[in-house]
Amino acid sequence: MSVLVYINSNSGLHKSALETVSYGKKLGGNLTVITSGSADDSSLATLGKYGANKVLVDRSIQGNDDQQLTQLIASAADSVGATTIIFSHDLTAKAVAPRLSVRLKAGLISGAIELPAADGTVKVNVFSGKAFGSVKVNSSVKIISLLPNSFQPEENGNNCAVESFSSNASSSLIKVLSTKKPEGEIPLPEAELVVSAGRGMKGPENWGMVEDLATALGAATACSRPVADIGWRPHHEHVGQTGVAIRPNLYIAIGISGAIQHLAGVNGSKVIVVINTDAEAPFFKAADYGILGDAFEVLPRLTEAVKKFKVSGQ
Amino acid sequence: MKILVCISKSPDTTSKIAFVDQNTKFDENGVQYIINPYDEWYALVRALEIKETLGGDVTVITVGPIADDAIIRKALAIGADDAVRIDADPTDAYYTAVQIAEYAKSNNFDLVLTGKETINYNGSQVAGMIAESLNMPFVSLASKLDVNGSTLTLEREIVGGLQVVEVSLPAVVSCAKGMAEQRIPNMRGIMAARTKPLQVVAPVSVELLTTYVNYTMPNAKSSCKMIDPMNMDELVALLHNEAKVI
Numbered sequence: 001m002s003v004l005v006y007i008n009s010n011s012g013l014h015k016s017a018l019e020t021v022s023y024g025k026k027l028g029g030n031l032t033v034i035t036s037g038s039a040d041d042s043s044l045a046t047l048g049k050y051g052a053n054k055v056l057v058d059r060s061i062q063g064n065d066d067q068q069l070t071q072l073i074a075s076a077a078d079s080v081g082a083t084t085i086i087f088s089h090d091l092t093a094k095a096v097a098p099r100l101s102v103r104l105k106a107g108l109i110s111g112a113i114e115l116p117a118a119d120g121t122v123k124v125n126v127f128s129g130k131a132f133g134s135v136k137v138n139s140s141v142k143i144i145s146l147l148p149n150s151f152q153p154e155e156n157g158n159n160c161a162v163e164s165f166s167s168n169a170s171s172s173l174i175k176v177l178s179t180k181k182p183e184g185e186i187p188l189p190e191a192e193l194v195v196s197a198g199r200g201m202k203g204p205e206n207w208g209m210v211e212d213l214a215t216a217l218g219a220a221t222a223c224s225r226p227v228a229d230i231g232w233r234p235h236h237e238h239v240g241q242t243g244v245a246i247r248p249n250l251y252i253a254i255g256i257s258g259a260i261q262h263l264a265g266v267n268g269s270k271v272i273v274v275i276n277t278d279a280e281a282p283f284f285k286a287a288d289y290g291i292l293g294d295a296f297e298v299l300p301r302l303t304e305a306v307k308k309f310k311v312s313g314q
Numbered sequence: 315m316k317i318l319v320c321i322s323k324s325p326d327t328t329s330k331i332a333f334v335d336q337n338t339k340f341d342e343n344g345v346q347y348i349i350n351p352y353d354e355w356y357a358l359v360r361a362l363e364i365k366e367t368l369g370g371d372v373t374v375i376t377v378g379p380i381a382d383d384a385i386i387r388k389a390l391a392i393g394a395d396d397a398v399r400i401d402a403d404p405t406d407a408y409y410t411a412v413q414i415a416e417y418a419k420s421n422n423f424d425l426v427l428t429g430k431e432t433i434n435y436n437g438s439q440v441a442g443m444i445a446e447s448l449n450m451p452f453v454s455l456a457s458k459l460d461v462n463g464s465t466l467t468l469e470r471e472i473v474g475g476l477q478v479v480e481v482s483l484p485a486v487v488s489c490a491k492g493m494a495e496q497r498i499p500n501m502r503g504i505m506a507a508r509t510k511p512l513q514v515v516a517p518v519s520v521e522l523l524t525t526y527v528n529y530t531m532p533n534a535k536s537s538c539k540m541i542d543p544m545n546m547d548e549l550v551a552l553l554h555n556e557a558k559v560i
Binding site for chain 2 (some may be wrong): 008064091092094095097123132177217250274284290
């Protein structure tokens, strides 16, 4: 059994990379990581601690072109004789994994949330998080794309070897004109704690207290669709059916009613806290903890409580 | 400009999700099917906008049984010129993609558009599989698409940001929010849709790479614990000691 994990290391090693390597380790067998991009050898070597036996890197590929990446992963899979290929179910995987599936005639399981069961089936999210499906792959090689925040990284090994690898990929057909990346922010799908607010905040000028709570917790900020649509917050913060789907450990929803389209994007969260003035808000039905009250009074109080908790170092 | 728009049916967003036959099949009882919203609002409408400025034809295609003619007629009412239905059950993404690619191969489309994913299987698989089958470049999750001659300029989401890219036609693009706005078909469109051509094509034989063995429902949430808004220390303590998330 040989497992190949593709990780995106263009902007350093993300938690999702550690998750996929740890997941691959649990499948047993020899584990190789293939990556493109700019991460240096010493940081790639640390993937050994999470279970990699070897890291292969092709720095000639920037990782913007799904055809090049498909070629890269296919030739790495061929060279190590991979029987299982693992991705993190992020935007790169959504572009590359389907191509690779066709190229290798390998069944693709998208959005896995658990390790394979004893019968080999893998559980995935379906119906926008309202149900789970168990999927079986019929081909000899399988591809699993793991939803971020579904699997805890486990560190218990040593650094591993890093070797350069060339896939002789043809030149890119996609020309990048510009890239805009907010600096220093955790990508929302990877955030473990998320503070999210909706129209109940009454205006963008009131977001300071949302950000204060997020900073105190070390959380990412998100918002509901109407808030992104009217331009109070940037679009990449919009969670829900048409925005990003996330599954953090903690989701705090402030002044969001909890329409079914919003819930579709957050119902995988492990714990949901809802703060709303409307006792009839449907979100309370999906919540673990509810606070019926005015966000403008509750938020500063909660931020203080969090700060006190952090200082006490419990 | 010849544009192929791939559409899929999906249960209306508010449908009750349940399963039958020992949880091996989606319970269609009482379910209202719609065009998958990403396919309709973004892919189809953007295709029509391009046609309106540059001329050309918009063909919609779906893989499905005769019952799916209803969603095809809706796409025609919104403004597509003609439609193709591959007469088969869309068993998995690979099966569906190969059927569409086979049709596309012999019909020389300049641009193939899909929605970013369906709201029932959420796989985001079909578009990339079509692109690989046709050996075309693929831009996924595009939120803007402009055509300049034989070049597309697109804005797409990437991990942690946004990117503007250029690609030559022919190409495959999956469409996300921002690309276009939903259109409601008018009475003239609905009338015209009745007589627009709908071609039914027999499927090619394709092996199944994956099988959905069964489905389960998430455990019901235990009831929400209400916290006194004056006592946020209690909430923090519960998040730490009981929920163990901070």
